[in-house]
Amino acid sequence: MYYELIMPKQKKIEKKKFVKKPKSEKPKAHAESGAAERGKKSYALLRGMHDILPKEEKYWKAAYHTAENLAEHFQFGRIESPLLEEASMFVRSIGKGTDVVDKEMYIFEDRDGNKVALRPEETASVVRAYIMHGMWNMVQPVKMWYWGSMFRYDRPQAGRFRQFNQVGFEILGDADPVQDAELILIAHNFYKDLGLPVEIHINSIGVPEERQKYKTALVEYYRSKRSYLCDDCKQRLNKNPLRLLDCKQERCLPIKEEAPQIIAWLEEESKNHFMKVLEYLDELSVPYVLKSTLVRGLDYYTRTVFEVYPVMPEGDESALGAQSALGGGGRYDLLVEEMGGKSAPAVGFSLGVERSVSALKQYLDAQQIKFPTQQVDVFLAQLGDQARRRALKTINELRTSGVKVAYNFSKNSLKSQLETANNLQVPYALILGQKEVQDGTIIIRDMESGVQEIVDQKKVEHLLKKKLSRFDVNAK
RNA sequence: GUGGCCUUGGUAUAACGGUUAUUACGUGAGAUUGUGGAUCUCGCAACACGGGUUCAACUCCCGUAGGCCACCCCA
Numbered sequence: 001m002y003y004e005l006i007m008p009k010q011k012k013i014e015k016k017k018f019v020k021k022p023k024s025e026k027p028k029a030h031a032e033s034g035a036a037e038r039g040k041k042s043y044a045l046l047r048g049m050h051d052i053l054p055k056e057e058k059y060w061k062a063a064y065h066t067a068e069n070l071a072e073h074f075q076f077g078r079i080e081s082p083l084l085e086e087a088s089m090f091v092r093s094i095g096k097g098t099d100v101v102d103k104e105m106y107i108f109e110d111r112d113g114n115k116v117a118l119r120p121e122e123t124a125s126v127v128r129a130y131i132m133h134g135m136w137n138m139v140q141p142v143k144m145w146y147w148g149s150m151f152r153y154d155r156p157q158a159g160r161f162r163q164f165n166q167v168g169f170e171i172l173g174d175a176d177p178v179q180d181a182e183l184i185l186i187a188h189n190f191y192k193d194l195g196l197p198v199e200i201h202i203n204s205i206g207v208p209e210e211r212q213k214y215k216t217a218l219v220e221y222y223r224s225k226r227s228y229l230c231d232d233c234k235q236r237l238n239k240n241p242l243r244l245l246d247c248k249q250e251r252c253l254p255i256k257e258e259a260p261q262i263i264a265w266l267e268e269e270s271k272n273h274f275m276k277v278l279e280y281l282d283e284l285s286v287p288y289v290l291k292s293t294l295v296r297g298l299d300y301y302t303r304t305v306f307e308v309y310p311v312m313p314e315g316d317e318s319a320l321g322a323q324s325a326l327g328g329g330g331r332y333d334l335l336v337e338e339m340g341g342k343s344a345p346a347v348g349f350s351l352g353v354e355r356s357v358s359a360l361k362q363y364l365d366a367q368q369i370k371f372p373t374q375q376v377d378v379f380l381a382q383l384g385d386q387a388r389r390r391a392l393k394t395i396n397e398l399r400t401s402g403v404k405v406a407y408n409f410s411k412n413s414l415k416s417q418l419e420t421a422n423n424l425q426v427p428y429a430l431i432l433g434q435k436e437v438q439d440g441t442i443i444i445r446d447m448e449s450g451v452q453e454i455v456d457q458k459k460v461e462h463l464l465k466k467k468l469s470r471f472d473v474n475a476k
Numbered sequence: 477g478u479g480g481c482c483u484u485g486g487u488a489u490a491a492c493g494g495u496u497a498u499u500a501c502g503u504g505a506g507a508u509u510g511u512g513g514a515u516c517u518c519g520c521a522a523c524a525c526g527g528g529u530u531c532a533a534c535u536c537c538c539g540u541a542g543g544c545c546a547c548c549c550c551a
Contacts, residue, residue: 044524098549158544159550243548248547296550384510414511414512450512
């Protein structure tokens with residue numbers, strides 16, 4: 001009998017004999033089914049990598065179009081920079097000692113032994129391009145936007161990947177606070193247009209001299225409370241004092257509240273700049289929240305810094321968990337010079353696309369709003385060989401005239417084809433069978449009412465468009 | 477980089493140290509071979525990988541990989 005083969009003893013012997021025991025040893029009804037049985041390795045993704053599947057497309061498309069649209073309205077030109085650049089460029093721009101550089105960069109040697117890195121962010125590249133292509137000779141400011149993948153060798157978590165996408169806007173060559181405000185407006189509009197309510201957190205971290213003085217004061221203050229601090233904060237006190245401000249430990253909270261605020265250390269000029277930014281935002285009715293504890297992780301920021309957070313409905317925790325910031329940015333007046341260019345002020349921001357999409361989905365779910373799906377205009381069902389040949393032609397003709405046609409040539413019965421049409425929720429179906437091919441006609445079926453009419457194939461295109469346009473108007 | 481939880485068809489799940497691993501969604505075929513949304517029938521499809529304990533492991537133990545969560549940090 002068959003199962004005798006798997007009697008214990010037998011199995012044990014086989015196991016010892018073959019170190020790599022084939023899985024199919026267990027008699028299975030369909031031994032040829034899984035990848036392992038087929039003797040092929042199946043692959044898993046590298047840690048922190050993810051596919052963005054077709055079902056996500058509508059959100060991604062919407063996000064991209066929204067950004068593109070804003071870029072057009074505010075006259076930003078799209079820049080696409082390489083994914084791979086000299087590693088030292090990022091070290092210089094983002095700063096040694098920052099986590100992004102010290103522990104999160106994908107850095108390796110290419111075949112010539114050059115140290116290269118996958119970009120962890122794109123601002124550095126934009127600045128590099130600005131310098132390299134002599135853009136200071138253009139009319140200032142130069143406004144650029146980008147959309148693309150960034151890489152950080154970080155421990156993955158909800159809302160955090162090793163390869164992720166950012167959309168960013170940068171304005172180079174203008175120090176006016178109105179530019180800061182314009183950018184914040186764009187960030188705000190991006191979410192407004194997408195349909196996700198957000199909150200802008202804003203602060204000013206001054207220029208390096210001011211920041212240095214503030215740091216000293218902050219350290220002095222925290223030193224006096226050292227024994228009450230959490231372990232992390234004790235570390236931060238020496239390593240990165242500004243980060244003391246975003247400690248979430250309960251024991252540090254009261255200390256944090258009493259801590260000196262950076263605003264008080266700003267000189268006249270920085271203070272004015274900040275006030276102006278806020279005034280413009282008021283003028284533009286962009287709501288914002290002042291956060292005296294907001295500092296950012298990259299070294300190059302000066303003065304204005306801001307972050308964007310989703311506003312979820314009451315009682316709904318953000319699905320992004322602790323990674324709730326959708327994006328952020330700020331002014332970086334010294335970076336161009338730091339990177340070897342002629343000194344030029346600049347301001348910019350970047351938003352996480354994955355985080356934005358996931359927050360948007362969560363928000364829509366909570367509000368029970370359905371995101372519009374890509375609509376197909378009509379489904380073409382065919383019956384028989386001749387009809388199928390004719391159908392291909394018809395599909396192409398309709399496509400040329402701008403009608404979106406769905407079809408399924410791998411299904412032959414009219415029944416299952418109409419079923420597919422139904423699932424796609426198309427308003428109309430075209431039916432093309434042997435008889436119709438012969439007569440030079442085609443059936444138009446109204447999927448809602450089930451009413452059908454037989455029309456001349458030559459008139460289909462015109463008739464269909466007429467029906468569809470009426471449908472469009474009705475929908476609005 | 478540190479710590480905790482986790483891994484069963486494409487998705488969501490059930491169960492058990494021992495015959496053929498449950499169910500739903502999905503998907504395919506069909507229920508008078510030219511008409512969808514309902515119902516029914518029959519298919520498809522999984523124990524992450526490797527090692528150990530055991531007569532016997534999907535189940536217990538260890539390792540690896542991956543996921544999730546928190547910290548760190550950030551988009």
